[in-house]
Amino acid sequence: MLQGGGALGAYHLGAFEALAAHGYQPDWVAGISIGAFNAAIIAGNDPEDRLDRLTAFWEAISWPDVPFGNLLPLRLLHNQLSNAEALTIGQPNFFSPRPVSPYFLQDSAATELSFYDTAPMLGTLPNFTSFDRINAGTTRLTLGATNIGTGELEWFDNTSPAPPKPLTPAHVVASGSLPPGFPATEIDGQFYWDGGCVSNTPLEAIAAGQGEEHLLVFVIDLWSLTAKPPSTMNGVFWRAKQIQYASRIKRDVQVVKTAANHAHALNIGKAAGLRDMENALHAAPWTQPPPPHERARVHSF
Numbered sequence: 001m002l003q004g005g006g007a008l009g010a011y012h013l014g015a016f017e018a019l020a021a022h023g024y025q026p027d028w029v030a031g032i033s034i035g036a037f038n039a040a041i042i043a044g045n046d047p048e049d050r051l052d053r054l055t056a057f058w059e060a061i062s063w064p065d066v067p068f069g070n071l072l073p074l075r076l077l078h079n080q081l082s083n084a085e086a087l088t089i090g091q092p093n094f095f096s097p098r099p100v101s102p103y104f105l106q107d108s109a110a111t112e113l114s115f116y117d118t119a120p121m122l123g124t125l126p127n128f129t130s131f132d133r134i135n136a137g138t139t140r141l142t143l144g145a146t147n148i149g150t151g152e153l154e155w156f157d158n159t160s161p162a163p164p165k166p167l168t169p170a171h172v173v174a175s176g177s178l179p180p181g182f183p184a185t186e187i188d189g190q191f192y193w194d195g196g197c198v199s200n201t202p203l204e205a206i207a208a209g210q211g212e213e214h215l216l217v218f219v220i221d222l223w224s225l226t227a228k229p230p231s232t233m234n235g236v237f238w239r240a241k242q243i244q245y246a247s248r249i250k251r252d253v254q255v256v257k258t259a260a261n262h263a264h265a266l267n268i269g270k271a272a273g274l275r276d277m278e279n280a281l282h283a284a285p286w287t288q289p290p291p292p293h294e295r296a297r298v299h300s301f
Helices: 006-021 034-043 047-060 072-089 119-127 131-136 169-175 203-209 233-283
Strands: 028-032 140-147 153-157 185-187 190-194
Touching (some): 006 047, 028 034, 028 203, 034 131, 119 169, 140 169, 140 203, 203 233
Antiparallel strands (some): 140 153, 140 190
């Protein structure tokens, strides 16, 4: 289960590498926002190729890095310059700035109202993942996006009831269409923003789709709930984001756990009641005539 977190999505690579090294290859992967991109690449490749394709994808959408080692001041300066570079000229193969500010647009389509254009990503994704493989359902893929019209989180799934609609690069981009930086993505006449507008964690979809099956779920959480108070303004912004997202995942995990345990207890209780009543009805001692000296009898099981 892969959360959103922008460039933090690179963290998924290390987590996935460790899982694969220990023999854990997912048969179901779910993602929101940047997690949707990584999820699509995992689902659309053979297990032995997944890590290589993930690494190649991130290299393709990132500017070259400069190794500074332990020189923290230079590292901070480099990060600030890299951020300014992305803001002014975008990220390669991912998004580019619009020539006209969206503030000057009136009565425009939702797909045009943003500071950046994500059209490059629609051509990039097929270079790193096979949508034929995704739609074949070899590995289940679930992506979350926010329907702008309803304000609700919707799920795109390659195992939806037949006949399933094929997933495309647009479904992945829709999950990561974070406003106002990125525009809405149109799918089947509906407009979608980043799934993180509602929930940053696709745990809800997994819990709803598991049925009675036992699942082992790895939640790749990109945000830390605990940390020291910040000492810089950048630290203030960062810490605010950490609290915002980490508190939501903690709550979501607890809600899903409680709901799953409640459903399990309900099923156990129903099964026990069914079993005991079937045994009583099978024995049916009340069908036997009572002795002449008894007016009332009690049948216990």
